[in-house]
Amino acid sequence: MYNFDMIIDRHNTHSIKWDSIKENACPPDTLAMGTADMDFEVCSAVAEALARRAAGHRIYGYSTKLKGCDEAVCDWMKKRHGWEPRPEWILNTPGVVCALKMIIQCFTCPDDGILITRPVYYPFMRSIEGNGRRIVNSPLLRDGSHYDVDFDDFEEKIRRNGVTMFLLCNPHNPVGRVWTADELRRMGEICARHHVLIVTDEIHCDFTFAPHRFVPFLVANPHLENEVVVCTAPSKTFNLPGLKYSNIFVPSREKRKKLLDHLERCGITTCNLFGYIACKAAYTRGASWFDGVLKYLKRNSDFFRESMARELPMMVVSELQGTYLAWVDFSVLGLSDKQLYEFMIYDAHVRLDDGIMFGPEGSGFQRFNLGCPRSVIGESVTRIKRAADARGLI
Ligand SMILES: Cc1ncc(COP(=O)(O)O)c(C=O)c1O
Incomplete structure (x- = not known):
């Protein structure tokens, strides 16, 4: 059985997603929810096959x-x-x-x-x-x-x-x-x-x-x-x-x-x-591991949508038919793309992917990576809500 709720510390593991927090001088407690990999351990079939080859035949x-x-x-x-x-x-x-x-x-x-x-x-x-x-x-x-x-x-x-x-x-x-x-x-x-x-x-x-x-x-x-x-x-x-x-x-x-x-x-x-x-x-x-991941992601997606509807109802969350990447319109905050980036990092301490990277059509948007323990999603929404309240943005 896999426990996808488990938080695994990925700092200092050469992770682009997590180690770029420090490299970019973001606040140290920033949650990394950008780059599209998942914060879950791989299936045992893969881990064991790699370990067997790495240790069993050292050439x-x-x-x-x-x-x-x-x-x-x-x-x-x-x-x-x-x-x-x-x-x-x-x-x-x-x-x-x-x-x-x-x-x-x-x-x-x-x-x-x-x-x-x-x-x-x-x-x-x-x-x-x-x-x-x-x-x-x-x-x-x-x-x-x-x-x-x-x-x-x-x-x-x-x-x-x-x-x-x-x-x-x-x-x-x-x-x-x-x-x-x-x-x-x-x-x-x-x-x-x-x-x-x-x-x-x-x-x-x-x-x-x-x-x-x-x-x-x-x-x-x-x-x-x-x-x-x-x-x-x-x-x-x-x-x-x-x-x-x-x-x-x-x-x-x-x-x-x-x-x-x-x-x-x-x-x-x-x-x-x-x-x-x-x-x-x-x-x-790896099929049964993946089926477990997919089920977990579906619940993450529902949880994210519900949390956003409750805490930040004026943001438009795009319908997630596929991928584990949620696309959210924050333009109602009235911030420029640079200001939105700075708000997420320095006010909310959440690192997402800036919508503008995906073309001018993404201006005002942020992309959330939902491939993480559900508690991290909850914490990120809470932080954004708290920061927006504190700044009087909503
Ligand atoms: C649509 C799409 N293509 C390709 C990639 C990356 O592929 P690779 O790591 O194999 O270069 C990503 C990663 O996020 C992606 O979303």
């Missing part, structure tokens, strides 16, 4: 991929999501963000337009601009706590801006939408009509809350197999991002060869031995 030489690793990943996709990819479609990179950059370099040309739907995971923007490509944004339409794709604008932006690639985030970080089969089909149709390559980042695929169900892009659009690259990783589901391991599915043989050659040119030829070991252990023996 960490150049390593080949574990036999059965890709099959375990595919088996998970089939059982959990009804998608049947082939093991040979998988290429490995040290992370999905690395893969996005490689894919952009490999399949687009300098100055090409790449479509995104902001607000969206900020490395999408950095990956596009950092590689000399143009961001073409079709902003999501917001209706209170719910977001939709503006399909007319989506097609118009593709048509007018020399777009050759679309970066899809499903489930969507930070707005929490799980795109439906119908929405995915509409995206697919438009992209196919304009010969746009679809790169779908499905790293949050396992985090959805009933009645919402994750639909893999290629389940909704099986005929587009040759026009899609799917990015996944065990790192979100099983809380392993420090192991830097991701599974990138490229069904088209031609595109796979092209990407493999590009990875080779960039020196990305093998992955970390411990990444392989953890990936296989997690996908073969």
